[in-house]
Amino acid sequence: MAQSGVDSPRFDATQLLLHCLGVDSPAELFLAPPPSPEQQARYRVLLRRRAGREPLQYLLGFWEFYGRRFHVREGVLIPRPDTELLIDLSLQFFPPGAAPQILDLCSGSGAIAVTLALERPDAAVDALELSTDALEVLRENIALHGAPVGVIGDDVITYHPSHPYDMIVSNPPYISGQEYALLQPEVLCEPRMALLAPQDGMYFYEAIICRYRECLKPGGRLLLEAGSTQAQRIAALLRQNGYKEIEIHRDLAKIERAVCAIWNS
Structure with missing residues (x-):
């Protein structure tokens, strides 16, 4: 796999072996029985597919987000550690027992919505x-975790909620056409509609910031994941549209990764 350009061939090969043997950790490999011929054959197939730059997460059928496993497969965006910052910030906004109403836009696998529902049972x-395709995986993850999440199958550009929310959170598509052409082969396997955004990657930010301010309660919060070069432009859009208390937060790599603001109607 290293010859194919895979970034972490040893890690990926180990994860695929664990998957084929049905064990959870490398330490368990020493206690597991020798692989059957069927397991060996399956492992070889998965190694070839990974060398062909299929995403490890799709081959496994799951990935971890905020300490929980989520179903993922072709047709849904793979949850990433960067997005966990949205969870950390969301959990700080409301005191215990506040019972906030939260809307997750462009939910994909449901990693954000399910995690928030589990971390904040109120x-x-x-x-x-x-x-x-993503709605199917979203429903599977809701069922997997027994999370009380309402599912809305609609277009973020045209949808209008029936009631206002205390917080709207989103990790929308934000890759520009120029950036999309330079993505790794693994990322190009993910759904184009979950990645690519017109207007230099700003299209969905503009739509959400303008349309969904009417869907926030007075003092409600809008929380957006940002592309690595977009936070300042998002903050400027929020100011132009009347949002207050705009904050930019950095992820563990010190990249400006999330922008939050308050709507005071």
């Missing part, structure tokens, strides 16, 4: 997603 969380 919250009422809805998840909006357009893709039929």
Whole structure:
């Protein structure tokens, strides 16, 4: 796999072996029985597919987010550690027992919505997603974790909620056409509609900031994941549209990764 350009061939090979043998950790390999011929054959197939730059997460069928496993497969965006910052910030905004109403836009696998519902049992969380493939995975993850999340199959550009929310959170598509052409082969396996955004990657930010301020309660919060070069432009859009208390937060790599603001109507 290293010859194919895979970034972490040893780690990936180990994860695929664990998957084929049905064990959870490398330490268990020493106690596991020798692999059967069927397991060996399956492992070889998965190694070839990974060398062909299929995402490890799709081959495994799951990935971890905020300490929990989520179903993932072709047709849904793979949850990333960067997005966990949105969870950390969201959990700081409301005191215990506040029972906030939260809307997750462009929910994909539901990693954000499900995690918020589990971390804040007092919250009422809805998840909006357009893709039929992603909606299927979203519902699977809700069932997997027994999370009380409402599912809305609709377009973020045209949807209008029936009631206002205390917080709207989103990790929208934000890759520009120029950036998309330079992505790694693994990322190009992920759904184009979950990655690519017109207007130099700013299209969905503009739509959400303008349209969804009417869907926030007075003092409600909008929380957006940002591309690595977009936080300042997002903050400027928020100011232009009347949001207050705009904050930019950095991820563990010190990249400006999240922008939050308050709507005071």
